Amino acid sequence: MAPSGAVRHAAGSPGRAGVPVRAVTRTLSDDPLGGTVRRTVLPSGLRVLTEAIPAMRSVSFGIWVAVGSRDETGPQAGAAHFLEHLLFKGTKKRTAMQISAEIEAVGGETNAFTTKEYTCYYARVLDEDLPLAIDVMCDAVADSVLEPADVETERGVILEEIAMHDDEPGDEVHDLFARAVYGDHPLGRLISGTEETVTPMTRRQIQSFYRRRYTPPQIVIAAAGNLDHATVVKLVRQALRGTPLDTDPAGPAPHRAATPAVRTRLAATVVEPKETEQAHVILGCPGIDRTDERRFALGVLNNILGGGMSSRLFQEIRERRGLAYSVYSYASQYADSGLFAVYAGCAPGKVDEVLELTRVELRRVAADGVTADELARGKGMSKGSFVLGLEDTGSRMSRLAKGELLYGDLMPVDELLSRVDAVTLEDVNALAAELLSRPMSLAVVGPFEENAFAVSR
The missing domain is CATH 3.30.830.10 (Metalloenzyme, LuxS/M16 peptidase-like)
Known part of the structure; x- marks a missing residue:
């Protein structure tokens, strides 16, 4: 070897x-x-x-x-x-x-x-x-x-x-x-x-x-x-051998040469009127790209806000008030941009209350931050989900390919866990103060008119 x-x-x-x-x-x-x-x-x-x-x-x-x-x-x-x-x-x-x-x-x-x-x-x-x-x-x-x-x-x-x-x-x-x-x-x-x-x-x-x-x-x-x-x-x-991919050496192709620069809108509302029994809503904003060093803090923050049954949004909206069956937050990250959002599925008549509770919770975390106990729980969720996700060959194959394709490098498991461990309360609170104070966009599918919701922060 x-x-x-x-x-x-x-x-x-x-x-x-x-x-x-x-x-x-x-x-x-x-x-x-x-x-x-x-x-x-x-x-x-x-x-x-x-x-x-x-x-x-x-x-x-x-x-x-x-x-x-x-x-x-x-x-x-x-x-x-x-x-x-x-x-x-x-x-x-x-x-x-x-x-x-x-x-x-x-x-x-x-x-x-x-x-x-x-x-x-x-x-x-x-x-x-x-x-x-x-x-x-x-x-x-x-x-x-x-x-x-x-x-x-x-x-x-x-x-x-x-x-x-x-x-x-x-x-x-x-x-x-x-x-x-x-x-x-x-x-x-x-x-x-x-x-x-x-x-x-x-x-x-x-x-x-x-x-x-x-x-x-x-x-x-x-x-x-x-x-x-x-x-x-x-x-x-x-x-x-003998296929179009069996070529002579050539310089690396320009990565996404035809892709225009990312532009995001400050805040927008998009409603798809549809006669559904349940309304589906997403409230969120532009996030961070996948190479941003704050991505580990974002993973912890996401767990705290809406990453599981113990998260703030799940506890407030589902457990305490019974307003939705499904409620969670998520982050999507791309080469030069990202999204952070909260999803909820609820009865159409409860949408306004769910949105208001979500906005209140996001503003509260932006202003007051999270607790040390929440930080520990959020870090534990990040580490556990990552390691448990490596229990089969498919996930390990995906990790190799994504590391090479998206980052040009493969971060060792121990280093990744160390990066999560290194996230501090200050890291999470600083990111929350910036990210959750951004203007929020809203998407809704349900039995509503297209102008039923005003843009709101």
Whole structure:
């Protein structure tokens, strides 16, 4: 086993100036709570990370692409999600049936998802079937043919998915809130696109998006479980050989070059009139981006305000007054922006009271801060949820990929726990005073008129 930080090189093809001509491998950590983490950068710029956990009998394998809905222009809205559907529909080597049947025949599972900043394709299989999973998944992501008939079939599927989403007001309200804060910026759009953008989208547009955006420097491959890193790298290179991702070395692609600067609105109210039995409301404001050093304090503050059954909002709104079944706060963080919000689902006639109690509690925490007992409880929740979330290979695979894709680094578990431990009462109270004093936006789905709610802090 190479010592931590060791660098090994494998032969590769010549490259341009400043670009590695050989695969470069480093051991990132030997984590006592997990296994050995290694990272290899191929000459093309594609990165492979693994965590070897010999005690497991399974492996989770994922291909992560630094492309999401915020990378689309207005007419392209929904292209990343459309493409996610299409990449399982067939390649030069396999039909859609073969892609799914080969994995299911060994008891494995595959899936994919699109977010605003990245797309993930993954499989979970027995350790002995990892070579198959690598071959199938790399084939699907790297060499899909995007048959015109499949484009039309999946267009219908996606339009049904959009319609289904519209029938879920508890989901729809989150998209309304993003629109309230970000307006027409890509972060304020639906990940799926809309009927107006998906219906006219052509195969040529999707194909162009695919080949321009799915390039090796934008891709991270991650795997966790009972595996050998060198074998995974070898299998990945074999699976990509002869595909569009088997390219000569090139400089890293500009990250989100087409994405406009984030603009947020000071305060806005968006109401979706809908005859529902329950009203769904979100009150919140712009937050902090994911690299902000205060993100650990924000996690603690979020736990205190609405992160569990012992949180202030849950106790005040549900336990003491019985005004809502579901009430919680959450934080979303992006490369250059973020959101902080409170959600509640309640009877339409109780919305005004729920909103007033929420505003009062947010103002109270902004002005008076939190207590030492709340700080300890909030830190314990952060640490516990993180460690408990590492109990399966899928979550460990995701941690590797997100660390590399979003931060360019993998923070060791012990360091992350130490960063949470280091959060002070002053840190949380200072953040609360700033964040919770910002103008608040409101999103509502329910049986109301569009002008039923005035913008309020």
